[in-house]
Amino acid sequence: MVKGNLTIISEFLLLGLSEGPEHQALLFSLFLSMYLVAVVGNLLIVLAVCSDPHLHTPMYFFIASLSCVDICFTSVTVPKMLLNIQTQSQSIPYAGCLTQMYFLILFLELDNFLLAVMAYDRFVAICHPLHYTITMTPRFCITVMSVALIITNIYPLIHTFLMATLSFCTSIRIRHIFCELYALLKLSCSNTHINELVVYTLGSFLFVASFLFISLSYMHIFSAIRRLQSSQSKLKAFSTCSPHLAVVSLFYGTLFGVYLRPSSSYTTEDSVATVLYAVVAPMLNPFIYSLRNKDMKGALRSLLSWRKVWSW
Template sequence: MARGNQTIVSEFFLLGLSEVPEHQPLLFGLFLCMYVVAVVGNLLIILAIGSTSNLHTPMYFFIANLSCIDICFTSVTIPKMLLNIQTQSQSIPYVGCLTQMYFLILFLELDNVLLAVMAYDRFVAICHPLHYTITMSPKFCITVVSVALIITNIYPLIHTLLMDTLSFCASVRIHHIFCELYALLRLSCSDIHINELVVYTLGSCLFVAPFLFISVSYMHIFSAILRLHSSQSKLKAFSTCSSHLAVVSLFYGTLFGVYLRPSSSYTIEDSVATVLYAVVAPMLNPFIYSLRNKDMKGALRNLLRWRKIWSW
């Protein structure tokens, strides 16, 4: 049923977090700083892992992939927002909007799958240490990431094709910094029940299932840790999981708060929540993994020392 006058849409307008002109310089500076920190931080993680031979292990292989995805995640959204503020233009082409939505869902889904694989890595390392080398072989790790890259393209492709069949109302103003799925569905004058059905069925399988897998993995991990006799062994085992747990908590805490509800209940306040997983989480992930990891801190120090010597 139509919710307004239908029109042929050639572009949308991203209103961002505030339409007040005085707020734009502050938002520009804030998001520029967050983007630079996210890109540089994740890039340093990738370079540190790649240049340090003792970090060529499955856990760090997945961390490097997660950092690469986080760089792509932020690069899909923030540069366009900064450009719009700089040019004082809020428009984004229709095709560009759907493309941005596609890659947002893709990288979000890849993050989700990688966090689940990393939980499995910790499960094998703590619960079955004698089988770790065989189970988490280089071939297995590369295969998992390759399959994830293929499979995760299906879900955003379905949503993009479904979105392209919808009609939009005369108002194409998106109260968001990027073309978010629910924000676009709210603007449609068409029946969106199929779109929401895809979210609740296929989306649940692709997002909730990995979360449940992570939860079950950590139930076994904590059970194994509690069976250790030495307090030092317990602390060491838990420290190998603490960084991953912090990232998982930050990621799912905001993700479920926004998407486990009908799109009709989506509010402007939710756009602020999505900024947490789309911008803040990728920015904080490098610090979480480096500050609580002695090997990573050592690799980063060596990398920065080498770059300083090279530049000299």
């Protein structure tokens, strides 16, 4: 139904990274491979943490939680893209698009929150080791996760409600692999100043505040590591932080590069950048944590050991 120059739409078209038919088979194979690696890798991390009593600590609890979020994060976007390529259809229902956007923001926020909590965990472990067992109790970890789930649902609900009030032009072509916030705002014929104001105020507070908290935590951590006497102690302390630092750099590097700008400047290159934190980062996180952590590597070896399977 058309009214003036506006259209009451029932669906959007997800154009993906390329509209060329000759690229579809390659994109399908590439994203299917990345999705399987991300899901299997993160699932192995969760199973390893659950199965090994030595990993029943706050640090590994949050690593397993991050892996669960990453599985959900990739599952919100990639399967729909693969289905569209396979069926040669680009459509996604209007309600489905808003739902996808909601869960994308939700899991993005949970990633953001968990990275901040993991930085706090490392801060307490290195700067106040004698207080670690008192501070990072199971009750504290469960409470933090419960509060995170409540808080992280509010922000996407606000954006979903505001998006539902916007009108869209006759163009419903989203140059992206999923219903990304800025890509939708760029299509709207309505005034999006309120939506962008929410991004720059509440969004900046949530994401920039977490990043500053992580930065402040690591300033104290590096200061404490410098005061250690032996080189072996310094190396051991830093090795417990390096996987987290690598994940933080990958996550915030791509996130801030895309979202700390007006939606009007959003380009196709930005859609490629969002793939880094939406697909590539969840795929790499299990490798980062397993390859740089002896306890995790040991738990994974035990999990995958045929001898252990047969002993059951």
